[in-house]
Amino acid sequence: MDVRQLRAIVTVAEVGSVTRAAEVLHLVQPAVTRQIRTLEQELGVPLFERTAQGMRPTEAGVIMVDRARRALNELERARAEVQPTLGEVTGIVTVGLLDSTSDLLAEPLVTAVARDHPGVVLRLMTAYSGHLQQWLDDGDLDLALLYDLDSTPSLNTRILVRERLWVVAPPSAGLRADVAVPLAEAARHPLVMPAAGHALRGLVDAAAARAGVEVRVAVQTNSLRVQKQLVLAGHGWTVLPGVGIADDAALGIVSAAPLSEPEVWRSIVLAAARSGRTPPAVVTVAAELVRQVGSAVAGGRWPSAWIEGTEGLAGGD
Template sequence: MDLKQLRAFVTVAETGNVTRAASLLNLVQPAVSRQLRLLEEDMGTELFERGRHGMQLTPSGRTMLEYARRILNEVARAKAEIQPTDEPVAGIVSVGLLASTSDLLATLLAGEVARRYPHIRLRLTIGYAGHLQDWLEAGDIDAALLYKQKETPALHVKALLEEGLWAVATPSAGLSHKRPLAFSRVAREPFVLPAAPHGLRAAIEHAAAEAGVTLNVFAETNSVNVQKELVAQGHGWTILPAVCVKDEVERGVLCAAPLASPGLQRTVVLAAPSSRQATAPVRCVVGALMDCVKTTFDQGRWPDARWLG
């Protein structure tokens, strides 16, 4: 097994076609087919089902694809780390952003990385905290913002800020940032919530248990945008970080109020795997990400938050 075989395998898997893969790799088709055959011989199993509709991964092939991508990413990171010091910082860096913060940070971070480090290729992955943590520990992403994550043997964690969670409804509900609502009052409404085991759902259910109330869940979704849209259409209330609904509240699409008795808070942290040393490109992008979070906080664009970093 060598890197040429892995590159050929990943490219064919992504394109589903040997001819297109050969064009992308600047190789002739027989050379790509030979690389695949050698890799399958080395692994002792078929990685593709070859048919009229192209190249389809077998179960073994799908497993191999995860490892092959990881190997190629690690090689790219190694090259970036040991490059001559007089060369510009370059490489591929994968960053995970919480779905509730992506609108605020994704464009800002991409612009900042492009300005500071034009030779770094940034990959942004948006997801919920549980998924991001899994991808971090698997080595699929280099760093991520997570929710309420403690340091573990697998992860280095730095707390950045603590933010409040707000009740969110249609404007007709008349919610206001000046009038906090008791959780027992909010719980009378039908709810649109993230599906379990999402971290935010767990926090809401814990608060409900503390308040001695039962939630009436109308709908569940793993999309923040769908969650807000369902609320805007009058299908129920929800609970989200204030930063997640700031724009909609300002436009009059939604209204929101902080929660009290008990109040709900979440801590946003920066996490990175402890199993491998961060490369120079990763350190640069992580620094830019922390600057972006601090900038949005200083500019008042992260409402109802307290800086911890």
């Protein structure tokens, strides 16, 4: 088993064709076919099957492609770390951002890292907290923003921000940032919410149970963008973190107000895998991400957010 074989199976899996993979790898088609067949002979199992839609990994192929991709990523990272420019932090860092924070943090983080640490290559992935945690546990991420998570045997966490959840409605509802909306009032409307088991849904369900409020969920979706679209289409109201709707509310696309009776808060944490060695590039990006979070809160771009350890509310209600 060698690197060329690993690149061949990953590329074929990604593009779905040996011919296209050969073009991507700048090889002739028989060479790619030979690399795959040699690896299949070594393993004693087929890795791909031909279908009308192209080359599709078998069950064994899916496992090998996943492991091969990680191995190639680690080799690429090692090469970047052992060939540094004197005095320059270099390396590849993969960061997971919560969907609700990506619009606020992605561009400033990339800009700052590119300006101050040009030897660092950033890879950004966005998803909900549960997915990011799984990718972090699997080694696919170096760092991730998660929420409402304590340190675990596999992860170190640091609380960065506490933020309040908001009620979100069409503009015609006239919700205002300076007038909080009780959960009982929001629950008079059908709600567009994530599916049961989602962390945000769990926070809202727990708050409803404490307040003795019955919540009627009209539509379930695990997409923040779809939640907002369905609210605007008249399918109900929703509950989202302030950071996820700040721009829309400022532009009048939606109306929004802090949730009250009870107030519901979530904690944003920076998480990293517990390991014996943290590359300098990862440490550098983690510090920059913390700075960007602090800047967003201090600048009022993250509504109803507290920087952990401070005494006041930044961003206002």
